[in-house]
Amino acid sequence: MTDLGEGVRLAALVRAADAVAGTSKRGEKTGILAEFLAGVEPSRLASAVSTLMGELRIAPLGVGYARLRAARPDTSAAEATLTLAQVEAELEQVSAESGTGSVARKIEGLHGLLLRCTVEEQRFLLRLCFGELRQGALSGVMADAVAQAFSVPKPLVRRAYMLSGDLGQAAVVASRSGRSGLEGVGLRLMRPVEPMLASTSESPSEAIGRHGSVVLEWKLDGARIQVHKSGDTIRVFTRNLREVTAVVPEIVENARQMPADELVLDGEAIALRPDGRPQPFQVTMSRFGRSRSDPADGAVSLTAFYFDLLYRDGTTLVDHPLSERIAHLATVVPPSNLLPSVTTESPDTGDAFLREARAAGHEGIMVKDPASAYQAGRRGKSWLKIKPANTLDLVILAVERGSGRRSGWLSNIHLGARDPEGQGFVMLGKTFKGMTDELLQWQTETFPGYAMEEDRHVLRLRPHFVAEIAFNEIQKSSRYPGGLALRFARLKAYRLDKAPSDADSMDAVRALYERMTGEPAP
Secondary structure (H helix, E strand, C coil), X not given: CCCCCCCCEHHHHHXXXXXXXXXXXXXXXXXXXXXXXXXXXXXXXXXXXXXXXXXXXXXXXXXXXXXXXXXXXXXXXXXXXXXXXXXXXXXXHHHHCCCCXXXXXXXXXXXXXXXXXXXXXXXXXXXXXXXXXXXXXXXXXXXXXXXXXXXXXXXXXXHHHHHHCCHHHHHXXXXXXXXXXXXXXXXXXXXXXXXXXXXXXXXXXXXXXXXXXXXXXXXXXXXXXXXXXXXXXXXXXXXXXXXCHHHCHHHHHHHHCCCCCEEEEEEEEEEEXXXXXXXCHHHHHXXXXXXXCCHHHCCCCEEEEEEEEEEECCEECCCCCHHHHHHHHHHHCCHHHECCEEEECCHHHHHHHHHHHXXXXXXXXXXXXXXXXXXXCCEEEEEEEECCCCEEEEEEEEEEECCHHHCCCEEEXXXXXXXXXXXXXXXXXXXXXXXXXXXXXXXXXXXXXXXXXECCCEEEECCCCEEEEECCEEEECCCCCCCEEEECCEEEEECCXXXXXXXXXXHHHHHHHHHHHCCCCC
């Protein structure tokens, strides 16, 4: 056993993380993690999985990055003695500190913990606390490792993760109960699941050619929501599983009127103008930055449009085909809250439907396989999105101090695509275009709190912010490590509803380059 009867040793976990970071081969990563997890006792397995994925299973520490760096001592322990349980207990105590003098006590607690760590353990814990532990153990690799460690089918691990929203708990079930335990995992009300995601397609004819008969829906530029209903109790979550019930009372009341006792709905919330056309995305998102909101007090009103039903009155529907889920949806959701849709095999119908969506002010259409199950957290080919404008969701890697008229503001942002191997982000260029004075002020006030390093004019940021970036084309570039750069990039909107793991990957960028140029990507 990895724990040797004393719980998971932090040093052993750090060695596994370093070994994973030392290879780019997915199979080797999976094998390293599987061997490690197989030796962890079930009671510590959830924590081990989460920590290897760079996640703390505790409340936020409440310590800024500059103070966190200052807590690192000049010396370290000569011998590794700490267990993961001990580390978590001390970090929980740091997190719980409050009141006058709490920051000093937090720093003191962190300093004391780090003094008991070896150099390697210090480096690991600081990266973990910074949120920049990206050693390649992303959810897909970790799910495969869990399956290998406990000799269970990969699809069952992914399904349990999808429904529980917690890969660590899925690992515990796999270790204790094997295949039968994973098969028994079902969706639970009031516990959000990762949303199913879409890949991109160039045109309706291409998408229809892939699937034949398809379901077409308008694609709205709104905020993804998941609504859970149990009697009169309603809870609303965003795409990154953050609860926003208090700020969307009109959506809560709308769901309360639906004729079912228990529901889990997937949809989009969007602010509409009086003529029914969409407000700018920033207007919709302004409702989600509040602690509480009420349209009656002048806040912009939101309308919910639903396109999927995951659960109804005791029955989990995620394994049912989309056509059945849509049929159930139509019996509980008012027509005014359903997305315009059509089922067709005709590319001409698809082209006309896309023109209709664009004429109504929306960004494009979705093309869905009616036989597809709901694959939470997965970006496959069962759902395809068609947006005529060239856009990518990219992570902000750094920001530069402005000059001239923008002197005193943080202006030029550095843009990165997600490395599909989990080794961080690949820079694709910079932009200062598309920024209003209000947005520049927001960047200047917000970004320093996420700074990892700073030189004379550039702040390197912890990966946190995702932005939708419009551009004219992708071109080859020897300047950037991925060999590609965006031409005429401009900020369209910050996507505060998305996490860095939701950003587009370099594989998607390369595929888009090949479609746009007809040439192989570098």
